[in-house]
Amino acid sequence: MSGDLYVNCLLSAVMELVAYTGAWLALKVTSRRAIMSSTLLIGGTVLLLIQMVPEKFSSFSVGLAMVGKLGVAAAYSVIYIMAMELYPTVVRGMGVGVCSMSSEIGSISSPFLVFMGTYYKALPYIVMGLLTLAVGLLSLLLPETQGIALPEDLSQVQPLNCCCYRGEPAAEPEAFKEDQLSAEDRNVQMKE
Structure with missing residues (x-):
């Protein structure tokens, strides 16, 4: 992202706070599957749109990146709640652990995705946007867990x-x- 590194880091932190608060409030009124899929689809779409912004509108591209960050952070905060409600009691700890491990694999591979930007500047945004859109569409297949008794076995x-x-x-x-x-x-x- 262009602009001041410290300002961008501050904006990123503020977006996380807004995302967590917004997801917490949305969980009270909206279904978990709707929150998960909509935030991922918005985040992925915005990440794909960043490459279409001309370089002279760098502040607009930073704003789009922050909206993408907001969507992905909101989805990340909901996934643990949804995972705990999807897995039955007998394997709940192991299931949430697998979800956590999968997210860490994503964290480990993210520097390599950013490194792809040295070859083509928009490539990290394209890859992350497409992956986020794919996960957003796949999350529509998950069953709704709000208001349903937790499975025991x-x-x-x-x-x-x-x-x-x-x-x-x-x-x-x-x-x-x-x-x-x-x-x-x-x-x-x-x-x-």
Whole structure:
């Protein structure tokens, strides 16, 4: 990015604060899948648009980069909440750990993506924008987790929202039915 390095770093930090606060407020009123996909799609689109801005409008390109940063940071803050709600209890820790490890692989590879900019200045923006758009579209396949009971075992995991899926919807698992029983019914069943 052009401009003062320190100002750009300050703007980046402010965008993270705005993204985390905005995502926290949006989680209270909007579905998790909508937040995840919309922020990633906005971030990816903005990162692809940066290369079309002429160099004489450098402050506009910095502004677009900050909007992209805002979108990706908001999605990053929601992914941990969504991951905890998607994985069943028996593998929740391992699932969130795999998500965390995957994000660290992205962090490790990011300097190499930036290095590609020495060959062609817009290449890092193109690669990161396309990857962000692809992940935003793939996140639409995830099931909605807001207001749904957390799965306890693997049989309770919701299927992906794939247009290619032609199977019958799964019957309600027994564990969910047991959760709906009253305390008296559970005591009677335990005595038997």
